[in-house]
Amino acid sequence: MPPRKTGHAKAQSFPAPNHDHAACATDALARAERLCRARGVRFTEIRRCVLKAIWQSHAPIGAYDILAGLNAKGARHAPMVVYRALEFLQANGFVHRVASQNAFIGCAHPDEGHDSQFLICRKCGTVAEIANAAVSTALANAAPGFAVESRTVEISGVCPHCKDHSHA
Amino acid sequence: MPPRKTGHAKAQSFPAPNHDHAACATDALARAERLCRARGVRFTEIRRCVLKAIWQSHAPIGAYDILAGLNAKGARHAPMVVYRALEFLQANGFVHRVASQNAFIGCAHPDEGHDSQFLICRKCGTVAEIANAAVSTALANAAPGFAVESRTVEISGVCPHCKDHSHA
DNA sequence: GAATGGAATGTTATATCGTAACATTCCTCA
DNA sequence: TGAGGAATGTTACGATATAACATTCCATTC
Ligand SMILES: [Zn+2]
Ligand SMILES: [Zn+2]
Ligand SMILES: [Zn+2]
Ligand SMILES: [Zn+2]
Numbered sequence: 332m333p334p335r336k337t338g339h340a341k342a343q344s345f346p347a348p349n350h351d352h353a354a355c356a357t358d359a360l361a362r363a364e365r366l367c368r369a370r371g372v373r374f375t376e377i378r379r380c381v382l383k384a385i386w387q388s389h390a391p392i393g394a395y396d397i398l399a400g401l402n403a404k405g406a407r408h409a410p411m412v413v414y415r416a417l418e419f420l421q422a423n424g425f426v427h428r429v430a431s432q433n434a435f436i437g438c439a440h441p442d443e444g445h446d447s448q449f450l451i452c453r454k455c456g457t458v459a460e461i462a463n464a465a466v467s468t469a470l471a472n473a474a475p476g477f478a479v480e481s482r483t484v485e486i487s488g489v490c491p492h493c494k495d496h497s498h499a
Numbered sequence: 500m501p502p503r504k505t506g507h508a509k510a511q512s513f514p515a516p517n518h519d520h521a522a523c524a525t526d527a528l529a530r531a532e533r534l535c536r537a538r539g540v541r542f543t544e545i546r547r548c549v550l551k552a553i554w555q556s557h558a559p560i561g562a563y564d565i566l567a568g569l570n571a572k573g574a575r576h577a578p579m580v581v582y583r584a585l586e587f588l589q590a591n592g593f594v595h596r597v598a599s600q601n602a603f604i605g606c607a608h609p610d611e612g613h614d615s616q617f618l619i620c621r622k623c624g625t626v627a628e629i630a631n632a633a634v635s636t637a638l639a640n641a642a643p644g645f646a647v648e649s650r651t652v653e654i655s656g657v658c659p660h661c662k663d664h665s666h667a
Numbered sequence: 668g669a670a671t672g673g674a675a676t677g678t679t680a681t682a683t684c685g686t687a688a689c690a691t692t693c694c695t696c697a
Numbered sequence: 698t699g700a701g702g703a704a705t706g707t708t709a710c711g712a713t714a715t716a717a718c719a720t721t722c723c724a725t726t727c
Contacts, residue, residue: 541723561712561713562712562713562714563712563713578713578714578715579714579715579716582713582714582715601712601713601714
């Protein structure tokens with residue numbers, strides 16, 4: 332299979348600035364809808380709007396920015412509305428919380444397991460979710476006697492795209 | 500007689516519930532004072548008090564709980580006071596922020612590099628800071644092309660001590 | 668022992684993030 | 698069609714963090 336570079340972001344690669352992001356968002360919403368149907372849970376209008384707001388970009392978005400988007404057309408939703416939707420979306424693996432930024436990011440593979448790590452670009456804000464087996468293995472072996480339940484791995488730095496353009 | 504476990508916590512081991520924690524705190528404050536002198540920076544009374552509050556235990560403490568401690572004797576410090584001290588203590592490696600809890604924890608080896616990871620016990624709240632070489636290596640290799648600047652690795656679960664006592 | 672200038676702290680106000688509690692509406696299914 | 702649970706509306710509040718500017722402290726210099 333020939334590598335494609337202009338399709339929607341492939342797992343493990345950092346999202347390029349000029350990729351077809353509309354496809355990312357469309358795909359994510361479609362996946363969520365399909366998975367909700369399969370799981371017998373309701374993908375309501377608010378949940379869809381919140382997920383859509385999160386998929387506006389590959390940068391994490393804060394709950395109150397999501398709220399502003401919800402209310403942009405005159406609605407007067409309260410913060411609870413957003414946090415409840417986020418709770419649902421996280422429980423279903425559609426969204427991850429970026430702890431180091433108190434913000435939220437869409438998940439590109441909500442149907443698989445979630446032993447993943449995040450790369451966060453300090454310059455453009457873009458976040459890439461990776462699932463590196465060596466990291467997972469190392470983490471699993473790092474804490475003998477400790478019963479691991481969840482992991483938060485967030486790596487900050489400069490992404491390849493920003494690095495290439497920083498010598499100007 | 501069980502093996503003696505009452506010395507102060509050794510690197511890489513999870514702090515035991517009954518260890519001599521007064522020694523942890525005393526040592527941490529003494530180390531901080533010595534390092535500040537060596538670095539030509541001021542270890543002021545407020546900074547000392549904040550660091551002492553943080554070393555009350557091996558569980559992360561929130562900024563406002565630190566503030567309450569500062570103000571316990573009648574003072575009326577504002578939150579800024581605590582956050583400024585925390586900024587200084589973090590910059591000097593005496594304190595780490597636990598992103599997943601918006602709280603702060605003392606560092607047991609502020610004179611070394613800080614490529615470390617945190618184990619957080621869900622039951623007792625205790626946090627162990629470890630520096631696992633395999634994890635560091637795996638993380639370094641996980642993101643080719645990405646210029647890493649800082650890492651947040653926080654593993655939640657149940658510590659060995661709580662696990663041993665959970666069968667009641 | 669003043670003058671000075673940066674570091675540290677004091678102070679007020681506000682921004683940002685998150686949840687409790689209870690009322691109402693909506694949807695499903697018997 | 699009428700429960701009954703899920704979802705949302707609404708009000709109020711709690712928790713975390715920073716901006717901006719005034720004042721004080723302290724080491725250095727003259
Ligand atoms: Zn995209
Ligand atoms: Zn970037
Ligand atoms: Zn201790
Ligand atoms: Zn424990």
